[in-house]
Amino acid sequence: MANNPAHDIAVVGAGIIGVACALRLARQGLRVVVIDPQPPGHGASFGNAGHLATEQVFPIADVSILKRLPGMLLDSMGPLRLDWRYLPRALPWFTRLLLNLRAQPFENTVAGLRALNESSLAAWQRLLGDIQRSELLKVDGSLLAYERSESRQALEALQQRLHQQQVPVDVWQAGAIRETAPQLSERIQGGLFFPRTGHFIDPYRVVTALVDAAKAGGVSFLQQRIAGGQVQDDGVCLHTDNGPINARRVLIACGAHSAPLTAALTGIKVPLDTERGYHLMLPHETGRLPFPVTSLERKFIMTPMSDGLRLAGTVEFAGLQKPANMQRAWQLHRLSQGLFREDLSTEAATPWMGFRPSLPDSLPVIDQACDGKVLLAFGHQHLGLTQAAVTAEMLARMACPASTPAPDLPRRERYRLARF
Ligand SMILES: Cc1cc2nc3c(=O)[nH]c(=O)nc-3n(C[C@H](O)[C@H](O)[C@H](O)COP(=O)(O)OP(=O)(O)OC[C@H]3O[C@@H](n4cnc5c(N)ncnc54)[C@H](O)[C@@H]3O)c2cc1C
Numbered sequence: 001m002a003n004n005p006a007h008d009i010a011v012v013g014a015g016i017i018g019v020a021c022a023l024r025l026a027r028q029g030l031r032v033v034v035i036d037p038q039p040p041g042h043g044a045s046f047g048n049a050g051h052l053a054t055e056q057v058f059p060i061a062d063v064s065i066l067k068r069l070p071g072m073l074l075d076s077m078g079p080l081r082l083d084w085r086y087l088p089r090a091l092p093w094f095t096r097l098l099l100n101l102r103a104q105p106f107e108n109t110v111a112g113l114r115a116l117n118e119s120s121l122a123a124w125q126r127l128l129g130d131i132q133r134s135e136l137l138k139v140d141g142s143l144l145a146y147e148r149s150e151s152r153q154a155l156e157a158l159q160q161r162l163h164q165q166q167v168p169v170d171v172w173q174a175g176a177i178r179e180t181a182p183q184l185s186e187r188i189q190g191g192l193f194f195p196r197t198g199h200f201i202d203p204y205r206v207v208t209a210l211v212d213a214a215k216a217g218g219v220s221f222l223q224q225r226i227a228g229g230q231v232q233d234d235g236v237c238l239h240t241d242n243g244p245i246n247a248r249r250v251l252i253a254c255g256a257h258s259a260p261l262t263a264a265l266t267g268i269k270v271p272l273d274t275e276r277g278y279h280l281m282l283p284h285e286t287g288r289l290p291f292p293v294t295s296l297e298r299k300f301i302m303t304p305m306s307d308g309l310r311l312a313g314t315v316e317f318a319g320l321q322k323p324a325n326m327q328r329a330w331q332l333h334r335l336s337q338g339l340f341r342e343d344l345s346t347e348a349a350t351p352w353m354g355f356r357p358s359l360p361d362s363l364p365v366i367d368q369a370c371d372g373k374v375l376l377a378f379g380h381q382h383l384g385l386t387q388a389a390v391t392a393e394m395l396a397r398m399a400c401p402a403s404t405p406a407p408d409l410p411r412r413e414r415y416r417l418a419r420f
Contacts, residue, residue: 005235007033009375009399010247012226012238012261014040016207016385017377018253020127020392023214025251027130028400031218035238035245037225041207043255044354044384047279049312050303051142051292052124052198053386054117055167059109059362060315060382063101077331079299083318090317093273096360105361108414112363114165115410116387121196122407123389131213136206139198142292145177145184145191151296152190159192168196183288185341191296199292201306203385226254228264231370236265251375251395256320256355258378262417266369270420272379274355276316278329281352284345285309298335309344311336315356324353356381359420366394366415375399376417 011022014036026032034040065072073082082090100109121139128134146155162169170193177188200206215221222245229238235248250265252258256274263269285308292303300313311332316325329351336344358381359365365376375398377391394409 005246005248007031007245007247009033009249009251010035010236010238010245011251011253012036013043013252013254013258013378014038014207014211014221015043015253015255016041016045016203016210016388017255017380017391018251019207019210019214020388021251021253021377021395022219023127023131023210023217024392024396025399026214026217026219028396028403030399032214033220033222033245033247034214035222035224035226035240037223039223040211040221041204044356045207045255046204047312047352047354048203048277048385049279049292049301049310050200050203050305050385051301052121052137052139052200053142053383054120054197055142055162055169055194056383056386057110057114057117057165057167058161059100059106059113061097061101062106066101077328079314081314081316081328083316083322086318086322089319090273093271093360096271100361109362110165112410112414113383115414116364116390117383119390119393119408119410120386121198123393126407127210127389127392131209133209133213136202136209137198137200138291139196140291141193141195142197142199142294143172143177143181143191143193144294144296145188146296147187147189148297149189155190155192155296162192167194169194181289181293183340183342184293185339187338197292199303200385205306206385226261229261231265231373236373249373249375249399251377253377255378255384256357258357258376262376265374266417268369268417268420270365270379270417271360273317273358273360274320275358275381276318276324276353277312277356278314278316278324278326278332279310279312279352280329280332280346281308281310281350282333282344282346283308283349284347288340288344295335295339298339300332300335302336302339320355326351326353329353357384361419364391364415365417366391366412367417368398369417372398
């Protein structure tokens with residue numbers, strides 16, 4: 001079978017990354033199968049905040065956070081939480097994170113994020129345009145708002161740093177905010193507006209739209225878990241409970257679950273962990289905001305979607321096994337209180353938790369190994385939705401260098417597996 005496998009590429013993982021890549025690879029004429037034990041889009045890609053966050057070129061941790069870190073981690077309902085029982089497992093990851101805060105690695109991270117983010121919007125417009133689903137993305141900008149006058153200085157400093165990175169940003173005073181988002185309360189004093197950002201009206205519908213297009217283009221979907229595999233002379237063999245699946249190449253795109261298969265196929269142990277995040281979906285709150293609004297002080301985002309307003313955010317270090325603490329999702333509603341003239345309704349609200357796939361240098365792996373038989377696309381942390389379309393273009397170029405059209409794409413060197 002391995003001498004003549006039915007599949008050119010087996011994509012393991014049907015999140016936004018795997019599905020976007022599968023579609024692009026199929027458009028290069030490759031025979032693609034996507035394998036996932038869950039229906040497509042039921043991992044982190046289901047419930048993210050839907051923000052095309054091209055302005056987020058700085059990793060969430062920097063040296064300024066270090067002093068505040070112990071207090072933040074101890075606050076069980078705070079924006080950043082560590083389950084102390086998970087600390088022994090997380091310690092090597094945290095150590096690497098701290099080492100990455102040194103000047104040179106930090107600059108590498110910023111350059112790597114910036115390169116991906118700069119190409120993200122155009123890549124999404126190409127991808128959604130190709131499948132005639134451009135209505136799923138609104139490019140109406142987003143706002144980072146502040147309430148306390150003490151925050152003004154921090155905001156100005158951020159604006160300068162963003163300006164240095166050529167991120168388009170406008171300073172908005174309270175008056176401009178009242179005009180465009182009249183439902184926000186008087187507490188909002190001003191903010192930074194990012195005109196080249198956007199939001200998806202429903203992140204899950206984005207996955208299903210890509211799946212529909214992929215199926216129409218000949219991609220098949222199998223509901224199976226990949227338990228391991230081997231690289232062979234003429235391809236790869238993947239193990240499922242129902243026997244082996246052979247393909248010429250494999251793409252590992254299992255989000256936060258990508259480390260074991262990467263180790264089995266390449267021998268490299270990636271320090272992948274998860275930053276668990278939560279959302280609370282408020283179905284009775286459509287039309288409250290014209291674009292996503294993030295609160296600088298309260299550290300969460302509110303995104304208007306077709307099915308309501310989504311409150312999302314928080315980072316919890318507790319690994320992949322511990323059940324969700326949905327109190328953290330409900331806490332997002334408490335955080336929203338006072339931000340609107342009239343408080344948000346929780347009627348029929350639904351809480352959710354998902355696993356952000358995070359590497360300690362905040363950059364994804366977008367690469368190939370084992371003579372090109374193993375492709376890798378995972379570790380997109382807080383920005384997997386933003387970066388999915390550009391990741392798919394980079395992957396397609398890697399898999400079919402001759403036949404891929406050539407928009408300017410980020411250089412692959414920054415996202416190598418071999419950095420670990
Ligand atoms: C609360 C929250 C808010 C967020 N907000 C944003 C945002 O506004 N903007 C943004 O850009 N990003 C955001 N993100 C991040 C984004 O959601 C993720 O980076 C992205 O969804 C990762 O996509 P993925 O395809 O790599 O992983 P996933 O969507 O998690 O998909 C991985 C898939 O792999 C499958 N899988 C796992 N193990 C196996 C196996 N052994 N065999 C086969 N399949 C397997 C899983 O079942 C899953 O379907 C947010 C995340 C969270 C949690």
